[in-house]
Amino acid sequence: MYLGIDLGTSAVKTVLVDGAQRVIASESRPLTTVSPQSGYYEQDPAQWIDATFATLDALKASHAGELAAVEGIGLSGQMHGATLLDASLRPLRPCILWNDGRSAAECLILEQRWPALRATSGNKAMPGFTAPKLLWIATHEPDIFAAIKLVLLPKAYLRLVLSGEAIEDVSDASGSLWLDAARRDWSDAALAATGLSRDHMPRLVEGCAPATTLRGELVRRWGMTRQPVIAGGAGDNPAGAVGIGAIRPGTAFISLGTSGALMAPTSRIAANPDRAVHTFCHAIPAMWIQAGAILSAASCLAWLARLFGIGEAELLAPLGARPQAPSPVSFLPYLAGERTPHDDPAVRGMLDGLSHGTDRGTIVQAVLEGVAFALADCRDALADAGIAIAEADVIGGGSRSPFWLSVLANVLNVPVHRFVGGETGAAFGAARLGRLAVTGEAIAAVCTRPERIETFEPDAELVDTYAGRLPAWRELYRPRH
Secondary structure, eight states, X not given: OEEEEEEOSSEEEEEEEOTTSOEEEEEEEEOOOBOSXXXXXXEOHHHHHHHHHHXXXXXXXXXXXXXXXXXXXXXXXXXXXXXXXXXXXXXXXXXXXXXXXXXXXXXXXXXXXOTTHHHHHSSOOOTTSHHHHHHHHHHHOHHHHHTXXXXXXXXXXXHHHHHSOOEEEHHHHTTTTOEETTTTEEOHHHHHHTTOOGGGSOEEEOTTSEEEEOOHHHXXXXXXXXXXXXXXXXXXXXXXHHHTTOOSTTOOEEEESSSEEEEEEESSOOOOGGGTOEEEEOSSTTOEEEEXXXXXXHHHHHHHHHHHTSOHHHHHGGGOSSOSSOOSSEEEOOBTBBOTTTOBTTOOOEEESOOTTOOHHHHHHHHHHXXXXXXXXXXXXXXXXXXOOSOEEEESGGGGOHHHHHHHHHHHTSOEEEETTGGGHHHHHHHHHHHHHXXXXXXXXXXXXXXXXXXXXXXXXXXXXXXXXXXXXXXXXOOXX
């Protein structure tokens, strides 16, 4: 048996997977985000631990025998968050999250201090990444910066609590800007540019490698018969790729979680930092992921549900299974700023084209289409790096909506596929990494593609109509900085 634990932004999801790669049980606990002011997003690391332990306690109550047989644990997690620990390895402040935009000025400083940043990391400095956050801390919270003993990404902090060791995998580390993406190792020059050194960083491992083991008292708490191995694990998107078998070139996929991304595994680095394409190490050796990222995806639908005071399923139900025509309303999904292609933390969302005849369904459809158009921007940025998208698998909570996937197929003009359990793809991928760390099996034998349950083909008429709408939608963007 294997455990996959995904420390997301909105929830911790834990799955229990057997040797036949069947999900035997799953548990989820919600997380809350605090926004001290516009563009600032933080979480208390203590709630990550409480939520994770709650999922495992629940699995012990419902599946004690299966939990007892766990041999390997894989972790996935939200990327880029700055978790700062003191000499006693306690958090010095709330974690600054991936969608936090406060460090825009520090990005310019970082690129000036370290001109090789883009060539080495494969990325441009953006506020979402970890390194600029540390420059912001140094300037605005110098006492905290001076007290830093260790800087961890969210799932590495969870691993520290589970094992007592500070270890990170290269996929998550490559979202920090401190990693030399080609060498898959920390860059001393990058660390020096933020006033840090390797002494402040965790040990690095590959995602499918054994990293450490679960602490003895936790083995006893959850009634396990052996001390499970904890794998290197992965950032949430690379873990999702492992979960759907996207481990080789030509297997593009879309993540529709709190944020969104269009990603393509590559056997070589194909960076395009000028258009805010992200370069990450994959969770498996000698592979990378090129990604276009948007900061708000399924969270746009959650925002709308909150405004209307009803559930997301109720918002979607009246739309049916397929769009008949584009919404007459346009939506920019920039509720927390944007990454690809604009790199603009200050921009905000917009509804355009409202009239007295606008109803709720029109607005809901516009929101789904706005996210799809933003992913079309990502597609074009990837194309500029030589990466063509011929089809795409979809993971994340948004994959539950047939209407949304049909919109994506027509806007991107490619077939779009979904799987059973696609909304738990990152946790399932983490469980696969946990298995690989224990068994040492061939990666291709374990990281197979799950059964596709539905394919959404583009409709030629709708493809043309959406393509005609895209230029006008792009014209709505106006930089605010």
